Amino acid sequence: MNTKARLVQQSALYVLITVFVGLTLAPIVFTLISSFKNNAQILGGIWTLPVPAQIGNYAEAFAAIWRYTLNTVLYAAVGGTLVVALSAVAGYTFAKKEFLGKELLFMMMLAIMMIPGVMTLIPSYVLYANLGLVNTPWVIIISAAAGGQIFGTFLCRSFMAGISNELFDAAKIDGAGEFVVFTRMVLPLSVPVLMTLMIMQSVGIYNDYIWPLLTIKSNSIQMIGVGLTQFTNQFGISNMGVEFAAYIISAIPLVLLFSFGMKYYIQGVTQGALKI
């Protein structure tokens, strides 16, 4: 292939990908532009620039949804941390310990992945209601921890199995106990996989919709997904700019998370998906 033909081919590729990127990101750009407009400006033209910019939209949207956003960030942080803690311990046990019934117990974890969420949705709701957890933050945190640790244990187990045993043996000869080995060696070595897990779980909890819709009734502890739908029903067509501003505000925690954790997220998706 000569250079000219190659140049033409590469340019064609760039154009095509740019079209795809453009179409994929169009709704986000549309949302961002419209969030600075009032209804008249939105009706006036979709891609016109918002002049003058309606900064007030953001103040109004923030007043309405800051609570939901804050709640969700807190649930995601606590839930994600619990998942990481449980998965690290269980993953390490399955990767490096020998004990009777190891295969059986591991199969028990494996088997629950076959059960789809739809089947357990309603019985879970009844169980949490019986335990008096419905309409408390725990209904979100516990269910995130119980469900997320399964995937997490798999991820941690395969990662930790790759850590060389000789390291541990050396440390143990030097008199290090199990606890020291785990906290001083295993955890630091596993930071990448734990970050991946933390970010994937946080994003998962942040996007949760059906479970909080079913289990949380008080607005003061509601999550962002349900909060956005309520907010939209309330404002609806009457003030679309505020509505769009709310979507942008709700994206801020995810933007922050992705800005430093994108690499880990991509690793997690590709590794995790391939191993299941």
Add this chain to the structure above:
Amino acid sequence: MRAIKSILLVLLLLCLWIPPIYASVPIWTMEQGLTIKAMSISEDGEQVAVGTQNATAILLQQDGTQQFEFAAKNVVTGVALLNDGQMLVSSDDRHLYKLDAKGEEIWSRDFRKMIKNLSATPDGKRVIITLHNESVIRLLDEQGEVLQEIPVGIAVKTAALSPNGQWLAAGAANQYAYMFGPSGEQLFQIPLDGDIQHVAVGDNGTLVVGSSNNKAVIYSSEGDSLGELVTKDKVTSVHITNDGAFVAVADYSGNYYVADEGGSLLWSTKEVGAGQQIRFSADGTRLFAGSDQGAVFQYEVGAVLAQGKQAAMTQKMLQIGAVVVSIVLIALLFLWLWRKKPHILQRLWRSKLAYAMLLPSFTLLIIFLYIPAFSGLIHSLYDWNPGARSEFIGLDNFRRMLNDPYVTKGVGNLLILIVTGLIKALIPPLIVAELIYHLRSKRSQYVFRTFFVISMVIPSVGMLLVWQDMYDPNIGLVNQVLRMIGLGSLSHAWLGDPNTALWAIIMMGFPFVGILQLLVLYSGLIAIPDEVIEAARIDGAKSFRIIRTIHLPLLAGQFKLLIVLGLIGIIQDFGSILIVTGGGPADSTYVPALQMYFAATKFNDLGYASALGVSMFAIIMIITVINMKFIKTNTD
């Protein structure tokens, strides 16, 4: 294997054998079998007055013997038994009658419009009536003279006095419930999300409102919501004990419920026909109900509550029993091991740390994942009422599913969603992955990959709502673009038209470059060894040929993974439909998972919801097994 099969077969037969149980024998049934339109219980609970569609008011003893029958000239819409044995009767013949203890007319008054509601204090000193399509409540004295007209402002559908006459509650055509004080001053008004069918108010001002939206909502005398009882059908009648401690509800499917003032279900039963009337006796010990087939039922509330409590107790005992039995079994197992194979115990003891480390994980796993899974399996065979009596109904839930039009429609929609969903999940991500892969600059590859991941920063619910806005018929992006390119005639209420709603949902997310799919396929591509491709290049193969003969076969594993994940995801997903269309317009965007959600949340039909969940589990299981078989045959 054969043993398992035969056990399953026996279980299946057992399930088919159990006939559905419909509870009790009515104390009295009208010969003509017409609707019981009104009901009133004497203070002592020994007598029941009923008003019928057959234009009669009938006084019954508590055991069902008929005392007298009074004939009005049209449907009897209200009866009220008074302390002295006298009785008030209102009718669509526009008259209010007062009868003596023998059923003879003392006086009657003509109100010149059909009387739709009648309620009176037991001493007969305060009486209220409402007339057809009128927006006032009339307060009458003992002689039926109008003392006061209380304005509501909109047509009153139902009204009730508390037994002490201190509170007056009403439900109007605008779906608001109103509460008035002793002198007719309005205390508060509350909006409901359904037509108000019936109201009742206790001596302490506790208000219960039955709505067509399958709900009975309980309010305090200040108008604060105390709780609600979700029913399986439209509420037809509600009542509350004088002290406000218990609430009774009847629904259109013939279910009768008793709940506490917080709305927690204590007991329920199902009778033949639609429930029409439900009343407590004054002391709250007896419960009477009337159906649309002219039957009057009586329950002893004490016994009824004990029954509900007993069912809950039995369940608790069973649970405790199960725990005790498993502990005993484990203890026995250890004992046996200790006697016969002590070395196993030694091994267990030696790895105690490992077990301790797994304990938190497995506690959560068993309580919050395994128990709901089994509970769903088991309760799919029940008419499941947590906290009250659940009835074993065999495979009825599954049979019902086959005849549920929403499920049939949903399965059809689901098939369309699966076919289009798989195309969406494979083709666009593959194209984009190939495009990125063929870029020569590694840096550009990274940049573009990042751009696609950026599309995730808006929470998924927010993205769905944005798409919903884009489909808006007036200001939506889609119609605006159509008008811009001169195809304005095609513009449309995309989500509002049953013919286009499903396709509008399918087209959400265009151009469908899923992040998971893109990353999996892209990492599959870069994992292909360079030598293979170089060799093909040297043989003169062009890019398209390389894609067809090398990339696609080597990506087979990734495709299979994406197909299975896609299928499982599509069958389970109903959140996006719930947000964007709620299944509508009509039933055009229903899927089985959505019907399951509605069965549980709107109709409180938890057994049926579980059966739908179990069916979807079975289908997902079959797909997974088939897929695993496929992978095996391919790699062998």
